[in-house]
Amino acid sequence: MxxxxxxxxxxxxKTPENMPSLRQLEFAFQTVAASLWHAPRFAQQSAYKASVLEAKARQLLRSLGAKRIATELRVEWNSRLKTAAGRADYRQKLISLNPKLVEHPAEIDRTLRHELAHILAQFRQKSRRQIAPHGPEWQQACQDLGIADEKRCHTLPFPPRRxxxxxxxxxxxxxxxxxxxxxxxxxxxxxxxxxxxxxxxxxxxxxxxxxxx
Incomplete structure (x- = not known):
């Protein structure tokens, strides 16, 4: 080397306080909250259940002609996510959401669609070529999913990770x-x-x- x-x-x-986290398919928070995950509270809120969000995401895919991948898609809440609102794994056909989103309910649907746009954009790419995480293919998928003005990152009021x-x-x-x-x-x-x-x-x-x- x-x-x-x-x-x-x-x-x-970069110095530690300014060090970025670069992960291709993550919908990165600019800031991170303290631990807010509480499983029983989550279980009581049916609108937040992974199965409900998964059904919604599958329906969105089917409505856009992506029926094959819709049957494979899974959605989960993942408390291991620390600096990202969500993550899309195309190979696993998996969308992971950060439980901290429960403190910002309006962001749950938008984050789901943001990550779903990653899945949809890659699915539409017929070859195995990897597309840019937030490139034109993703932007088109966002538009088709009803979030045409979507940005790469949230600006939620959480203290930065140190x-x-x-x-x-x-x-x-x-x-x-x-x-x-x-x-x-x-x-x-x-x-x-x-x-x-x-x-x-x-x-x-x-x-x-x-x-x-």
Whole structure:
């Protein structure tokens, strides 16, 4: 693996508080609530039952000519979802919804349709080519599902998820620290020092040293 600079630009990963979560088929919250999952309360609200939402999603697919996939589709509530309102898995024909949505009932139907649009868009792609998660095919599916103005992310008023850095790397020259949530898997160097002392080229003298594990 080629060595990398670490300090800024494309070669620098985001700091923990700004670190994004990039998952292709997830309908990402911009923020996350504290744990709100309560199974008995959910069970009492029939409109939120997975079987009811599943029947609705299947009916939507059938109305759009996707009868074959409608028979395979499943919908579940998944308390393991932390930073996403929902997730669509085309291979499993599965839509997972975040239980935190119960605090925002109006978002449940929209999230279901958002994730269903991922399934429908990929189903319409006759070849095995993967389509862009929120590309034109998905946008068309959203329109067909009645959410033509759909955005990639919600703006629900939840506090942001915090990441605690477990690893601290330090430049042996300028002594700058680089906190990271995950361990760096390749050789990295301080970009600022490489620019100042080696015309921006990688220099082993400025290789970052791991301080904590």
């Amino acid at each position: 080629l060595p990398m600079h670490l300090g800024e630009s494309r070669s620098e990963r 990441y605690t850095p477990r690893f601290i790397y330090r430049c042996p020259n300028c002594r700058r620290d680089f906190p990271r949530v995950r361990k760096v898997r390749c050789t990295v160097a301080c970009l600022a020092c490489c620019r100042a002392h080696n015309c921006g080229e990688f220099d082993i003298r400025f290789r970052l040293k791991l301080l904590t594990v």
